[in-house]
Amino acid sequence: MAIERVTVIGAGDMGHGIAELFAVNGFQVTLVDKFPQALEKAQARISSSLDKLVEKGRVTKEQAEDAKSKLVYSADLGSGVSAADLVVEAVPESVDLKKGVLREASASAPSGAIFASNTSNIRISDLAEATDRPQRVVGMHFFNPPMVMKLVEVTPGTKTDPAVAQEVFDLCGKLGRTPVRVLKDSPGFIVNRINAADTLFFCLLLDREVASPSEVDTFARGQGLPMGPYELLDFVGVDVGADSLAYFASALSAEYGKGTTFAKMVKEGRLGKKTGRGFYDWSKGKAEIPKADPTDKVSIMDIFALEINESVKLIEEGVATPDDIEKGVVLGMNRPFGPISVARDLSSAEVEAKLEELSAKYECGVFAPARSIAEGRLRDAIEGRIHPTQGREAPVAESNAAPSTVAQRAIRLERLDGGVAKIVIDRPRLNLINGDVLDGLDGILTDLWNDREIRAIIVTGEGTVFSAGFEMTKFVSSAAGMMEFARKGERTMRRLSEIPKLTIAVLKGYALGGGLELALSCDLRLATEDAELRFPELTRGLVPAWSGTQRLGRLVGLSRASAMILACESVTGSRAHEMGLVNRLLLGGDPDGQAVRYAKELASSEAPVAVMLAKKLLNKGAEVPMDVGLEMEEMAAGVLFGTEDLKEGISAFLGKRKPEFKGK
Ligand SMILES: NC(=O)c1ccc[n+]([C@@H]2O[C@H](COP(=O)([O-])OP(=O)(O)OC[C@H]3O[C@@H](n4cnc5c(N)ncnc54)[C@H](O)[C@@H]3O)[C@@H](O)[C@H]2O)c1
Incomplete structure (x- = not known):
């Protein structure tokens, strides 16, 4: 009909x-x-x-x-x-x-x-x-x-x-x-279920007096939202928020009943715009929001983590597919991107840590990590590789293949002999760096950090290109997303710069933007003569945000850094070598092979503990006043005095033989 x-x-x-x-x-x-x-x-x-x-x-x-x-x-x-x-x-x-x-x-x-x-x-x-x-x-x-x-x-x-x-x-x-x-009849369906976790969070923020409504709303508007959460609740009706939490408490989990402020406001008749008063005074028809500094007690990552968590629960419970969740949040909440695309650029560990922090801080089970997140399977969940209803794995073959191939496809670690490891970015187009590459690199750095066998690390790209920069994904299409992506990249670069091993970048083909920043975070840079080094960020309305603006000037001086960043000047490997940005030129083909030989040479001839301390002295020493740096240097010398490697170094020198350092 x-x-x-x-x-x-x-x-x-x-x-x-x-x-x-x-x-x-x-x-x-x-x-x-x-x-x-x-x-x-x-x-x-x-x-x-x-x-x-x-x-x-x-x-x-x-x-x-x-x-x-x-x-x-x-x-x-x-x-x-x-x-x-x-x-x-x-x-x-x-x-x-x-x-x-x-x-x-x-x-x-x-x-x-x-x-x-x-x-x-x-x-x-x-x-x-x-x-x-x-x-x-x-x-x-x-x-x-x-x-x-x-x-x-x-x-x-x-x-x-x-x-x-x-x-x-x-x-x-x-x-x-x-x-x-909505595949399974469940309270709040998709969008309002995700929204309910946010509502509870904003209620608990007030219960615990973490921040005031105007501080939070000022923060939210600073993130590009047209209205902060409390102004919006006032607009819609505080009773709507309170009733929805009460319904979720009765129909889904008593934990939703933990917030008290909204219900109290309803009792007092402070419903927002419709009663003239809620969080704000609406007597003149619009909210009178007191001037406030944006709170630093809330981060955009809090909201992302909560929304990703609810999305994963919806997937585990079989309420909706990842695609429909993304579509629902984008269209239903008027967002430029949804929790699924945000989650694609984050690791399970990152989201889990944030959720553990929130659930402990607010003593609220709703914020505790969903099962797949706790099991480190965020990616499986958002890519549809878990069985709904229990959150268990999909058929074995699929689930075994999936997590490792994602990381393998993006970046891989090769352990070579002679104390050298090779990290290879391996992406289909110009080795662009996306969230998978960053996650993969982060994991590899953790693997290598305390590995005493490895003394030198080569960072390179598969094929003829180092890396043409970072990949714009949906996630970075907003100010808030960009900020998080920058933070994530910067943190990974910093870890690379701090790993207690020699790190050597092999610049060939392109080293652009984020790719160049990766190279700047290494201790040494080798390059082919015709490699192209460039920061195109300003021509795209961006700035280098993975530490490029800070590292380049320290390496080549402010004037040359300005030419490369502010005037977007491209430099070849040869020119970069003249500038001191590149330490060695790789002449005559097989740049990776040459780099490996060089790394092995250094790995076999330098004492690992001395390398570790010298790195710290160079990098941290550049950030402190000289007298502090000199003190650090004296202490490092003192620390080295007790090492077996120092004895071995001196004895080999006197005996005119090659030292055999043990890293002790
Ligand atoms: N307002 C929103 O943003 C929004 C968005 C999506 C869904 N909803 C849902 O839509 C529904 C309606 O919400 P709303 O915001 O339009 O509410 P509303 O209060 O603006 O309108 C409800 C209407 O129902 C009428 N009504 C009450 N009892 C009735 C009865 N017994 N018989 C016939 N009419 C009756 C009222 O007179 C009123 O005009 C709710 O379930 C709400 O959760 C609301």
């Missing part, structure tokens, strides 16, 4: 918009509300919205008139639903109220009519119970305002006929919306 006649029950913020959307798309619509004033207001809102659409040229005058003529307003639910093919319920978010309305509609609607609920959070199966047709009840969650927001979450209840869910899914397309499938 084709859906032609639609009845929307509840003519409030959502109901009037849903009714308008159906009417504009050619459906015959009856809008029902218990209160005649609500119907009058809805009619006026729809009329004014249609006029605006005409003004903006989005619909013609005829289409607007046609939509108006397709709308009927009724205060009588029974007659309002009597001819409906589809009933969309949009009354306030109360289980009992919604059940009552659906029960009443059951009595009068045609037996074949589909019932859809626009509930934000409530399980569809719980609402379906109240009807005479649970197999024809489905969640159809529009976002506010329905005429603008493209997302609709379509949720079947446990008894819903899959054909009915599919029909509603297809219907969304006819309305010009983008539907996502």
Whole structure:
């Protein structure tokens, strides 16, 4: 049966918009509300919205008139639903109220009519119970305002006929919306489940007096958000946040009941804009936000970690696929990117550490790492390689192959003889550095850090190119994402610069941007004559942010660094050698082979502990006043005095033989 006649029950913020959307798309619509004033207001809102659409040229005058003529307003639910093919319920978010309305509609609607609920959070199966047709009840969650927001979450209840869910899914397309499938009926579906963790976090922040609303909102606006979380809650209604936490506490986990501030505000009538006062004073129609410094007690990573955590739980529970979660957050929360693309650039360990910190600090189980994150399988989860419902692994072959190939494809470690290791960036296009390369490099550095066999490390790229820089992913397409990506890269570069071994970069082909920064973080740089070294960042609206602005000047002086960074001057390997940026030229082919021979030579002739201390003295010494550096130098000499390597060095020198250092 084709859906032609639609009845929307509840003519409030959502109901009037849903009714308008159906009417504009050619459906015959009856809008029902218990209160005649609500119907009058809805009619006026729809009329004014249609006029605006005409003004903006989005619909013609005829289409607007046609939509108006397709709308009927009724205060009588029974007659309002009597001819409906589809009933969309949009009354306030109360289980009992919604059940009552659906029960009443059951009595009068045609037996074949589909019932859809626009509930934000409530399980569809719980609402379906109240009807005479649970197999024809489905969640159809529009976002506010329905005429603008493209997302609709379509949720079947446990008894819903899959054909009915599919029909509603297809219907969304006819309305010009983008539907996502909620695969399992679960409180808050996708977007509001993710949102609930944020809401709880912002409630607990106030409970614990970690920061004030204005400090947090100032911070959030500084991150590029149009409104901070508390201003937004005031705007939507503090009661909406409090009710949703209460519902999650009853339906999902008692841990959601840990926050108290929002419920207290509701008791005091501080609901935000609608009562004139919430976190802020709204008596003049907009929030009076006191001037405040942005808080440093909250980081964007807190929010990313919480949202990634909820996303992973949704995947583990089989509620949604990673793609639909990403789509849902982007379209439903108006974000430039979603938690799945953020997670792609982070390691399990990083997210787990943040979540452990938050769950301990706020004593809240909701923030504890999801199982896959705790097991170090974040990537498997977001790439769909875990079985839903238990969060267990996918078929063995797949899960065995996946985690290592990701890292292997991006970067690999080769242990050579003679105390040398080779780190090779291996990406399909110009060895661009992405999150996988950084994660892989970080892991390799951890592996090598205390490995006494390895004394020198070569950093190179597969093939003829070192690395043409970092790869722009969706994750770095916003200020907040960029900041995190910069931090992650800078931290990895710093670890490379601090590893207590000799590090040698092999510059060939291109060493651009992030690739050049990787080379600057090594102790020595070897290059082919024609290698191209360049910082293109400023021409793309960026700055070198993986320590390039700091390291280059220290290596070649401010004037030359300015030429390369501010004037984007490209230098060849030869020129870089003249400048002192490159320590040796690799002439006559096989740059990697030459570098390995050089590394072996150094590894076999230098005392490892002395290398470690000399590195510290050079790098840290450059950051402290000279007298402090000199003190450090004296102490290093003292430390070396007791080493076996010093004795071996002196004895080999006197005996005119090659020393055999043990690193002790
Ligand atoms: N506002 C949002 O941002 C938003 C977004 C997505 C989903 N939702 C969900 O949509 C639903 C409606 O929310 P809203 O913001 O439009 O609420 P609202 O309060 O603006 O509107 C609800 C309407 O329902 C009417 N109503 C109340 N009892 C009724 C009854 N027994 N019979 C008929 N009409 C009745 C009210 O008069 C009112 O006009 C809720 O389930 C909410 O969770 C809201």
